[in-house]
Amino acid sequence: MKNLLTLLSRSVWLAALATAPAFAADHLDxxxxxxxxxxxxxxxxxxxxADGKRLNLVMDIVGKRFSDQVQYVFHVDSGQALGRTSATTRLVCQFDAAGAASCWAGRADRLQGDVSSPQGLAGRGGRFRVFAGLRDAPYFNNVRxxxxxLxxxxxxxxxxxxxxxASGFRRxxxxxxxxxPQLWGQTQGGPARNFLAGWTTSAIVVSVDLDLVKTGGPLLAVWGRSERRQLAPANEPPPPGAPIDRMGRALTGxxxxxTVGEEDIANLLKEAYNRADPAGWPGFATEIGRNLALYDSFDGVAGNQWLADAQDATPGRYKRLAELLADDRLWVDSRQTRCLHxxxxxRSALGAPPLADCGGRTPLQNVNAVxxxxxxRGTPDVADDGVTQDDHEHSTTAFPFLSAP
Structure with missing residues (x-):
């Protein structure tokens, strides 16, 4: 650690967003x-x-418009087991200066036109549907x-x-x-409030046939990336462009x-994280492990963090979870239609009682609490910041899922 003030300031920025221009789970970039x-x-x-036929996807963009210089990509990897995938489907959308969209679901389907109405626009082959426009952001958080x-x-x-x-745990x-816990569960001395209430985002919403994206197996690993726009032959999906930003699970990035180091060094690390391809993701596990140790410290019990080895007094205590989180993808079990957890x-694959649940992340879940x-503390049942729901009502069944702004 370079100095203790740096730890404080970076931790506060990352969790609180008080001066950040983007208010979302991937907030300070x-x-x-x-x-x-x-x-x-x-x-x-x-x-x-709910009918077990489609995968629903949402990507929130901080800006109030989509750029005609950027392509927005959902990667859906598929496989037979957690952490191991063998096939990938890219769902890509580009926009022209007037806001009209061109989107591809791999090579199986494509669409072109106005996708801003609430019903969106279906692909020419009927394999996917896309909406893009302003919506209320479903993420909620007691920032203050x-x-x-912190x-x-x-x-x-x-x-x-x-x-x-020696493990990094602080007593x-x-x-x-x-x-x-007292400070975390209140806002300026009063009841906890959602700092992000009423925040409007630009949302890209896709509902795609499951059969199209699970060619490698029933377990799906989803991550999103914004890239520099690339040209392609007519009717062909664009190739990958230079990466700008990426996200998988909420909060990990x-x-x-x-959270440790001078700001310029921290920015270099984050730039590398945003631009890394999957083969480079394991390289971030050590840094993630250092910060897991800080979180483990907040209840005063060493090693009771999920997947931590309480008997290991070295940084290896946090290795298992750090490596899991470094593979920063949302995992979805396509065989399940119940999506609550x-x-x-x-959790089902790594020692918790099996959950008959698709996993992933819906707009209704309190991901902060989990x-x-x-x-x-190693359990998923406490909302430390005291905020348990968004100020708008969203849906998991009615396209385009997110409430109007």
Whole structure:
């Protein structure tokens, strides 16, 4: 650690967003991404339809318009087991200066035209449907409460009241451990409030036939990327372009990266993360592990984080979860039509009681509660920031799923 103030400031920025221009699960990004809001991915969602026939996908873009210099890509990898995929389908959308879309579902189907009406536009072969336009963002978060809690943690670290052991775990003093949940669950001394209430996003919504995207197996791994626009022969899907931003699971890229180090070094790390292809993702596991240790410290119990090895007093304690999260994809079980539990595929495969659930992420889930609670105490059932639902009503069944702004 370069210095303790850096830890505090970066942690606060990543969790609180008080000065960030993008209010979403992938909230504080690098200067390159922030400079182009139309390429800045805020959130990613993926779940199966209730009739078991389609995969529903949503990509939130921070800007209030889509760029004609960017292509927006859903990658749907498929395989037989968690962490192992053998086939990939790219769903790509480009927009012209007037907002008309050209979209491809692999090579199986394509569409071109106005996709801004709520019913969207179906592909020529009927294999997928696309909507793109302004929607209410379904992500919710008590930013100010989170910031207050992290400020308190940082102050304790700076005052020498949270010594660090060899694994990276910090032993906060009793007073700080008492104050952290209190501060986290309130907003400026009062009831917790959603800082992101009423935030409008540009959403790309796709509903695609499952048979088209599960050619490698029933388990689907979804991640999104914005890329520099590429030209292709007529009617052909564009090839991959230079990557700008990417996202898989909520919070991983920003809550567990770049919390230690000088800002310019942190930005370089985030730039590398955004631009990395899957083969390079494992290289971020060590950095993720360092930040997992900090989260594990927030309840005062070492090693009770999900997948942590409580008996290992080295950084290896957090290796298993760090490697899982470095493979930053939303996992969906296409055989399931019940989609209530965030990280259900991962939790079922890695020791939790099996969940008959598709996993993925729907617009209705409190991903903050699940993710942070697993990182702090190893259970998915505590909403630390006190906010349990969005201010708008969204849907998992009625296309285009997100509420009108």
């Amino acid at each position: 690098t200067p390159t991404v922030i400079a182009d809001p139309a390429a800045d991915i805020g959130d990613l969602f993926a779940w199966t339809s 409460g989170t910031r207050s809690a 400020n308190a943690a940082g102050a304790a670290i700076q005052a020498g009241q949270a010594p660090q052991d 906060f003093d009793a007073e700080t451990l008492k104050r952290l 920003n809550a567990l990266l770049a 965030y990280l259900a595929v991962e 993710f942070r609670s697993l990182l702090i």
